[in-house]
Amino acid sequence: MNNTSIETTQWSITEKVSFRFFFTYFILFIFFNNNGAYPFYGYINQFLNNFLYTFIPWVGKTILGISYEIKTGPNGSGDTTYDYVLIFTILLISIITTIVWSVLDRKKTNYKKLYYWLTVALRFYVGLMLINYGLAKVIKSQFPYPSYNRLNQTYGESSPMGLAWTFLGFSKGYNLFMGIAEVAAVFLLFRRTLTFGLIITLATAANVMAVNYFYDVPVKIISTHLVLMSIFLLAHNFESLYKFFFFRKPITLSDIEKPKFKKGIKKTLLVLKILILFYALPFTLYLSSQGGGESPLKGYYEVKEFKVNDSIYSASDTTRFNITKWKSMLIESKRWMKIKKANDKSNWYNIRLNEKENKLILSKYMDSTEVYNLRYKEIDTANFIVRGSLKSDSIYIKFNKTKDYRKNYLLTNRGFHWINERPFNR
Structure with a gap:
């Protein structure tokens, strides 16, 4: 579709207001919660944190009335008081921005160009993050084998997260299965395979989110947003998928409309994409392997x-x-x-x-x-x-x-059996 048709398509008021909110919210979330997704973003984040580590605790104490100390800096948890206050701040800024934007830009026909660039940002954010996590599972650096301390604990002594880590760390094969499912997010990086990749990614991210919620793993904020972003990216094909799965009607899946770029810009974007893919696969695999083994x-x-x-x-x-x-x-x-x-x-x-x-x-x-x-x-x-x-x-x-x-414990020496004459449930 050419630029003329993109610019003349009329969006409803609801669509425009909703887009303004989601655009602001998701961009701010990505900006302040990169979590290793975008290449080398950590260098930029250092400057942001100098401001946020002062501003966010101020918001928590002044606006939300939090009386205890709001600790800043990474500590292994993504669900700290600081993180939730940051989400509140992003939400508040997004609501205010949506109101001001809607007042100042009432005559705008649509935001299809901005929508395209938002989907690019979300595709690469979700895709690169899941590839990162997936490769850590493929080489089994995220979930280690049960340690001596774990093997000498009773089930009752372990925390829900500790139980989950023991379960997931026990099997190299299951780690490989999970890793491949997450690495399949590479399909998000290409518009033609986006819907196929999103169906896999949405199921994978939802499972990760469920484990985080129900086993008290402190990555609930990030995993929830990966699910929300996947749903947002899939939304433009909801109607077609609904007709296909529930009414067995033949459908044609639509691609996200891409603005028409000049030849030089197209080549530049292609080179940039290749560089990002090079980072996402071999370089991320290298980073994931550091400390592994x-x-x-x-x-x-x-x-x-x-x-x-x-x-x-x-x-x-x-x-x-x-x-x-x-x-x-x-x-x-x-x-x-x-x-x-x-x-x-x-x-x-x-x-x-x-x-x-x-x-x-x-x-x-x-x-x-x-x-x-x-x-x-x-x-x-x-x-x-x-x-x-x-x-x-x-x-x-x-x-x-x-x-x-490990040879002294049933859990680590039982092994795999094709034939089980009776359940070996101990």
Whole structure:
């Protein structure tokens, strides 16, 4: 369809007002919640956050009357008070913008050109984000195998999210299945395959949203918006799909109308699309693989001997040193490990490993001041020693190491069976 027909199509008042709201809301949401979708957007986001980390808490306290501290910055949750206040702010701005826009632009016939560019933004936002998540499942970096700590918990001790992560992390095959379904969002990046891709993507995103809601996974805001955006993109073919599925009528699916571009602009857009696709597949796969895989020090380590400043650590030493006695540590990932201390609290630490020099640097998650500079020595397959320092204190720990702990559990050694003479439900 040419530009003349695009510009002369008359939209109803409801269509125009609705579009103004959705255009403003979705663009603002993408702008403030990129979540790794658009390439290199994180650099821009750093400047935005300098403003938002002050403004959003102000909105929460002044307009919504929130009395407690609104914490900012990433912490692994996408459903913090800050995130919900940000959504409220986006919604409020969208309503005000829609009113002002409707008053100032009453004579506009339609917004088909803007609609096209909005669909481009949504297609690439939803598509690239799901490709990102999908590749993390294909190489199994999002859901790790059940850890030693998980295997030693009862079902009742695990959180709903922990139960979901155990269920999803158990099977490499199911991760591959989920990953392929999410990577199928690549069809969203092409107008001719958009409807086919949206049918798969909507089902996939709805399932992710359901898991997030019903297993208390703190990514409810993002997953809900992926579903809403998919529905919005599919809306222009709702009537045709309704006739096909419920009345068995022959239909023709329509493409989103594309403005007519000059030859030079068309070539530029094509090059840009190719560059984005290159980012979305090989580069995103590379990023997803970082931190994936098992650590060469993988294992569960129980503390046999713990010394601080060359003295055996005793119960009365909790206030003498900067170090709390360790009970155990678990290393599985190349990037992260968990330490359980004498007070039965577990903490996550980032790992920097230098195998050539047997160096191990641990920095506590959410507390950059707690950094252990250690050297390690494997005496044999069962005995492991680390020594080093935390601030002004020296540390020496001897561990009993268990490497192949999965073979001791039914969950991890049961395997797959084509034939089951009776249900093996334990």
